[in-house]
Amino acid sequence: MLSPVPKSIRFTNCVVYTPWRIEDSVVFTDKVLQVGGSLKADVELDLSGAIVAPAFIDSHVHMSSSAFKLATIDLQGKSKREVLKHLKTAKPAFSGWVYARGWDESFWSKKQYLKPDEIENQNPVLAVRVDGHIGVLNRKAIELAQSMGINVTTDGIVMEHELTRLVSQITKEFDLNEWLLKAQSECLKLGVTTVCDIESDEFLSYYLRSPPKIRVVFSPIGLTKRAWKTGEVITSKLFIGFTKLFADGSIGARTAAVSFGYRDQSGNPTLFYSDSQLESLYKESLSRGMEVMTHAIGDLAVQQVVRVSRKFQNRRLRIEHNELVLPEELEAQEVNLVCGMQPNFLQWSYPGGLYEKRLGEHILSRNNHFKCLLEQGAVVAFGSDSMPLDPVYGIKLALNAPNPKQRLTLKEAIRCYTYNSAYANHLEAQLGSIEVGKTADLVILDSQSLHVLQTYFEGVKVYSTETI
Ligand SMILES: [Zn+2]
Incomplete structure (x- = not known):
């Protein structure tokens, strides 16, 4: 921690993405006091035109992997x-x-x-x-x-x-704790103050041994036997998230359930469950108070998750990855789901890249439809899947998506990595936007390179480059 006591700070000469609108100043202690306006503060900092955004919330990581x-x-x-x-x-x-x-x-x-x-x-x-x-x-x-x-x-x-x-x-003998803390420091360097971490349920013990430096929404893989509930507070920075289920595998391993098969070798595109099995898992998890997030990459898996989720109205169900695009009428139904997606996966969407190699050229325009989904009103929450954990890398890919129709504006991309991710994790009342009364988790970015210059956690500067 570079400055332990948060005084009131005013950022001026900056471009504040709330992310709904653009303002030119923000005043905060541990909470945001004013956005725009002329409120005085103990310290006034001229940011020379830098961008101020809500700190990033990575809605899908594996901190063990990081x-x-x-x-x-x-x-x-x-x-x-x-x-x-x-x-x-x-x-x-x-x-x-x-x-x-x-x-x-x-x-x-x-x-x-x-x-x-x-x-x-x-x-x-x-x-x-x-x-x-x-x-x-x-x-x-x-x-x-x-x-x-x-x-x-x-x-x-x-x-x-x-x-x-x-x-x-x-890795039985390996003490992961030291590295887990280093990975959290890396998060702060990358402007991330909150993650949804998907792990086996025993992994929680690492966070109990060394309290996290960032906020962690801990989401166990598969139905856990523990009596956890979504939103449960374990320690001040550690919350229980979701039951993580898998409807299929990955494109890289040729186990994603695609209807059109694999181009390069015979893959194994099978669904992991029947509809009724998946539905029972949802019922079981929801009845225990755990919301559900389901990995679905291939179009068959995405369709299955859409079908099964439709039976559970009024829930904030999440579909993770949602990579391959469905026929239009089905894509529209994803509006009722929170779409946890990875802009960094566009790294494989260029001609000659993994998507084309495995699935054929037709897939280049039919993957990761962020723009379409946003236009239809879906909540697209960005996460990195730790490949790599780096929101700015993902945001730059979203701005320059290989398919020009799917390119996002900076405002949209920031919203997906902040407010929408907060919503996906049931944290939008406190986090994800720069509004009066909300927690002052902020990131300052260079206006040209988008490089992270500083990160604030609850109003405290926790990372800074030399250049500011
Ligand atoms: Zn993952």
């Missing part, structure tokens, strides 16, 4: 040659294993997964793909994983549940 990303070898954005070089020299840090994450073959010229024999290292190596759904092992690791009873394919790939089992075994 923490691991800091602790493990980060392969994201690297060429295949760089990936192999990193893996060759990497030292084992997890029970004798080398654990690396983030490779993405969709950016490589030969768009093929890593192969076991390409990974030259004496130690067992697990290299997890950027989506977190599959990992590739080297020969040494295949032997060891099989001796642990893990299912490995003939290509040295470990998928989904088996991958989770392997990761939990090799």
Whole structure:
């Protein structure tokens, strides 16, 4: 914390996105006192034209993955040659294993997964793909994983549940807390003061051991046996969120349920549940007081979640990802859902990118329809899915979407990452907009580069660059 006691502060010479309208000043203590107007304050700061927005709320993260990303070898954005070089020299840090994450073959010229024999290292190596759904092992690791009873394919790939089992075994001794706190500091650096964190329910113990520096809406994967209720306050910065369900898998792993199949190889586009099974899960969760958020990427999964959700009116049900666009009449029905979506996924929507490679050219205009959904009145709440956790990166992609019809204005993109995310997490009464009486969680952005210059949490400056 850079300044412990919040005095009243007035920002002037700035562009305040409330985000509904633009103002030229804001006065705040731990709460917002005035937006626009001439109220005096203890401290007056001239922001030289910078943007002031509500601090970002990332409505879909996996802090475990963000923490691991800091602790493990980060392969994201690297060429295949760089990936192999990193893996060759990497030292084992997890029970004798080398654990690396983030490779993405969709950016490589030969768009093929890593192969076991390409990974030259004496130690067992697990290299997890950027989506977190599959990992590739080297020969040494295949032997060891099989001796642990893990299912490995003939290509040295470990998928989904088996991958989770392997990761939990090799990270058993690893103290995640230190890295989890570092990942939270990273959030503040990126202008994020609140996250909806989707984890296994035991993960809550990490937050109880080291109280979070940011607000965490903790959302357990699957129906939890614990007597938690949505909105329940665990500590001042820790709340219970939603039951996270999965209707299908991912495009990267070819397990997203798409009606038109996969172009490059035969995938397994199946729904994880029948409608009635999914409906019972909703009923069970809602009857226990837990609202539901459901992962749905392929069009078949999106249609299923729309169908099932229609049976539960007056709920703030969430559909997560909602990537592939439906026929128009169905898309309109998503208006009744909160659409938790990832602008950073547009990184795969360029010609030659992952979407085209896996699903064909037709998908380039039929993914991530943020603009259409907003125009129809849907609540589009942005989140990063920790790929990477960086709202400004996502906002820039939303402003420059490969499909020009889907490009958002800065005001819209900020609203999706602030007010709409607050709404998705039932926090809109306190957070997500700069209005009198609301919590003063603010971010200051460079007006040209949108680079985060400062972050305020409840009126306290918690991050600042040198340049302001
Ligand atoms: Zn996720």
